[in-house]
Amino acid sequence: MRKIKLTKGFLKYALGSCLIECGNTKVICAVSMEETVPSFLKGKGKGWITAEYGMLPASTQQRNAREASKGRLTGRTQEIQRLIGRSLRAVVDLEKLGERTFWIDADVLQADGGTRTASVTGGFVALAQACERLIAKGILAGNPIRDYVAATSVGLVDGKLCLDLCYKEDSRAEVDMNVIMTGSGRFVEVQGTAEGRAFNDRELASMLALAKKGIRKLIGEQKKAVKLPLK
Amino acid sequence: MRKIKLTKGFLKYALGSCLIECGNTKVICAVSMEETVPSFLKGKGKGWITAEYGMLPASTQQRNAREASKGRLTGRTQEIQRLIGRSLRAVVDLEKLGERTFWIDADVLQADGGTRTASVTGGFVALAQACERLIAKGILAGNPIRDYVAATSVGLVDGKLCLDLCYKEDSRAEVDMNVIMTGSGRFVEVQGTAEGRAFNDRELASMLALAKKGIRKLIGEQKKAVKLPLK
């Protein structure tokens, strides 16, 4: 597993923020709040958490074209955005947010694999900082966060189990799995994909076990930055 | 599990096609071929399989706006398109396709849950029909399909295991999992998502076991429509 570093409060103007570094992968996660909810939640006394994801064009070894210039988001970006939002909603009591939307922006400065899982892990810290501040100001009455949540990838590379895949490993992996887990060790999301060859039950079990080990370590880092329950 | 019906050759002009019905869910899967490949494959002697997915506006209980009129695909649509393409590529020898692109179009006539998994299961039959015809005409030298592939959903609904979720079950499920498996019983894709509460290892294992049972039945139906190896 690569070295991880979480810098809470990396941005001055965001309500909450975190720079997460996993080896050479660096992602800025930021939280903004809006006093409104999407139309399907209007009048239900609940809040919402939604995420947007982007990569700086120069974050990768080959420049990747700016989605703002192309005028449309790729399928990959949309998939990642939905994943981040779903993962964070899974550990938050939406009623306690009030009728507000929390935007999680994950922007990749440098990409060496694992940007989507880093966005979940770092996004949690940014969201927790935002909630700490809102509780301190009396805007939130109580703590809406129920548990930690973090994510990592595992895979089979050249037939061997591998944790926290960097770009080079990821592009050669036969199987690639993203796992998102809470502090209490329960799964929020499990996404295993055969790239080269299909996998069997035993391989699935080994990958899950390794992923859990990695996530426990990531949550250990989160605990240094954020103490639950928030108050 | 709901009653399944596969109608191979449902469309007259498509190279391959299949109407798949799972209870009230009905999806037309069609295959078209193009004598070109995406630019990243040019000159590599390999083919490609890509998928597009759409829903008729009146396929659902509430009319859902036509994506062609909105001018952009939703994130959900793109996710499903990528999933279908990836699943079918996993059982095909792309070299044997030659430098050609196979388009899988999955269009939902009626939606009662499980449209993405039905698209994979029916898409396989349509693709197999297309290959049968191309082999018969001598356009393909040999059989490119290595194994069957089918998909189903499982979930936890009100705390109980549930196979092949209909819309009503799906919208109440605490955990929702899509599983895609080959004829030899290996996984191509496993996507479990906690909607309401996170799930543990034991629940994951039970869901996988139930999904495998369901998929074996689906592959049984595919075998009535398509005989492997194709020739």
Added chain:
Amino acid sequence: MRKIKLTKGFLKYALGSCLIECGNTKVICAVSMEETVPSFLKGKGKGWITAEYGMLPASTQQRNAREASKGRLTGRTQEIQRLIGRSLRAVVDLEKLGERTFWIDADVLQADGGTRTASVTGGFVALAQACERLIAKGILAGNPIRDYVAATSVGLVDGKLCLDLCYKEDSRAEVDMNVIMTGSGRFVEVQGTAEGRAFNDRELASMLALAKKGIRKLIGEQKKAVKLPLK
């Protein structure tokens, strides 16, 4: 004229629906209702009927690219959508709909010429079914449909008059004309276009006479499916 078949209620969840088959051309027409009207009708106590049209990518001999993926509707699609809406509005008393919008969705499963005229003929049946159901439920106070309406094409192909053109005839026609007529034999729309050579009064008159004959037959089929006045 090709064999016609109307299957009322083809879709389970739509308010009204009809599968229309004219030879190899197959179009699903569906009706949905929305409790709102476009802004130019707000507060006028009238309803609106609008149509959308699409083709499945594999409905034609050459796959035609999905408009949702291209992100814009072609001019042809927009022309057809406007034509269907206008034709059905011509036989409906919009005041009797209340402030509601009726969406007519015409989706082509298989295209062998005449999809736009089939959409009008089948759209009428779907709309009538929707109105029957709304009257039965007491949502509509009275019958809003004043007359039948159906459409066909005529043309000059190799100098000869031709009714209900299939794709092959249509692509070779020197003149192509779409005619839309009510049950009482009055025109709602007449669109004659010289593709190869201009046409004279006499040719125009012969084409109109032939079209009327064809439409009377189509309305005969509609009468088997729908009895006017609705109640």
Added chain:
Amino acid sequence: MRKIKLTKGFLKYALGSCLIECGNTKVICAVSMEETVPSFLKGKGKGWITAEYGMLPASTQQRNAREASKGRLTGRTQEIQRLIGRSLRAVVDLEKLGERTFWIDADVLQADGGTRTASVTGGFVALAQACERLIAKGILAGNPIRDYVAATSVGLVDGKLCLDLCYKEDSRAEVDMNVIMTGSGRFVEVQGTAEGRAFNDRELASMLALAKKGIRKLIGEQKKAVKLPLK
């Protein structure tokens, strides 16, 4: 019929141009040439004529939003563009154009009804001027224009026949018909639409007769500006 005025060569840089004024309606028609054809004509030794249509935002009594700012063409605009192109192609020998595309741009300065028919009538003059110049320069070997073509509208307004409808008449018309006819009196396009009530054969015949009278007058004006055969 309103007073008509054709100013050939209104624009300095266009290959051909014409300002057409019909009462208060004013449209600039311009022709540009490109040494290429659309892909479906590549290598066939034929040219193409295509049209684009736009309205200045301040051309109407209520400002109409600029389509360039909205980012998409309305259905009405696309319908008109297709109509203009089709009408001019009907009197031109496309082989004699060589592999070239002729763009007809019709831009409405002031709109008081009848802009689409004025675009056809004025577009013909602009195209003829372009061809005159190309013949003079030896770029075109021979005259590609076979006949005059002009267009007008007729309608039933308050039950009375009406020629060349202005905006006020057009918006009250029960039936509205656009007729496009050649110098030899043959139809290129006939489009009659019931707005308020359907029309019968006799009304159709009267409208056509009146339209022919109007178009003969328009072609009389064209003859003052352009002499056929061009040389």
Added chain:
Amino acid sequence: MRKIKLTKGFLKYALGSCLIECGNTKVICAVSMEETVPSFLKGKGKGWITAEYGMLPASTQQRNAREASKGRLTGRTQEIQRLIGRSLRAVVDLEKLGERTFWIDADVLQADGGTRTASVTGGFVALAQACERLIAKGILAGNPIRDYVAATSVGLVDGKLCLDLCYKEDSRAEVDMNVIMTGSGRFVEVQGTAEGRAFNDRELASMLALAKKGIRKLIGEQKKAVKLPLK
């Protein structure tokens, strides 16, 4: 400096309009009014002036593609639109407009350089005409226009100072500067750009002096068309 001609009231339906001709450059400027303001001004008792700019496709020597067809505005167009709006707002008392938006539409009929500066100079006249009419009708209580405003370009072409650059000069200029100035001789906008080589203080001063001379002449022409203060 090229010959200038201002035709106030060129369009019949616009609230204010002006055809401005500078040599071969011809731009129609038109003003429309809307009883609403952008959201950032709602409830502040102030009005707004905004501009849109377009070129007829055939206005240039090479046809330039219609932005409505491309579906997006170029950066150049947006820059010009922002410049025109800013320049006119600089001489208007926005409070005196009431909560209304004034749209300035500048559409280029013929382009021989200097279309953006002509749009400002002609836009002023169109706006003044609109205000005259609104004052006459009692819709505006008092005169909102504080001063004249006009614009011209200067540049260094082959090392020599040059005023009011035509297209040919502009495309060879080493330095190109647009200057916008009020009747009282104060600058509203100064935009100098080195195209070929950077420029020094002395060159900047000479260009500004020449521009001022040109603008005084343009304002002289405006004074023939519009008398300030308006009443």
Added chain:
Amino acid sequence: MRKIKLTKGFLKYALGSCLIECGNTKVICAVSMEETVPSFLKGKGKGWITAEYGMLPASTQQRNAREASKGRLTGRTQEIQRLIGRSLRAVVDLEKLGERTFWIDADVLQADGGTRTASVTGGFVALAQACERLIAKGILAGNPIRDYVAATSVGLVDGKLCLDLCYKEDSRAEVDMNVIMTGSGRFVEVQGTAEGRAFNDRELASMLALAKKGIRKLIGEQKKAVKLPLK
């Protein structure tokens, strides 16, 4: 003038990069190279420099919507992109780049005014680093950079001259001017805009003098990071 800090080589994978900090404003500038040129330069033996600009959604005090999600660039973004590209091209010998495109990506992490001028100043350093590396590798034969270039803003705030405006000053400024100057003290771009009131010659002269002072200091910082001539 605010404290400035230039961190050359901030990004690992970019060919050249620089994090520029001016007080609380932080912009990442990165350079990528592509072995191709825009079509208007094909075959001319020259290279091109183009820029793209973006802001992280959470870089500002109010979250600003992601342009990639809106699907179009604002006018402001396009104006800035054009300015950055033009400014850097002004000090580079494009022939010496060969037929290559250099992309300058300026991405704002934190915005407190002056992001466009910081993008020019930091973009220069990133471009110089890219050139240093290409010269070292022998990809560029000689030094293409002729001079330093940097940018700052000046303005009149409450009637007083002000250098390097922060967001608060900028939003209250009556006049706002961006100046871009080379190491030899010549102007590349001068853009002065009256926001509240027009300005006279004397005020223009004072602003220019102050801007020059500021830019000389910025170029002093650049010289610590980059030594010209490059080799």
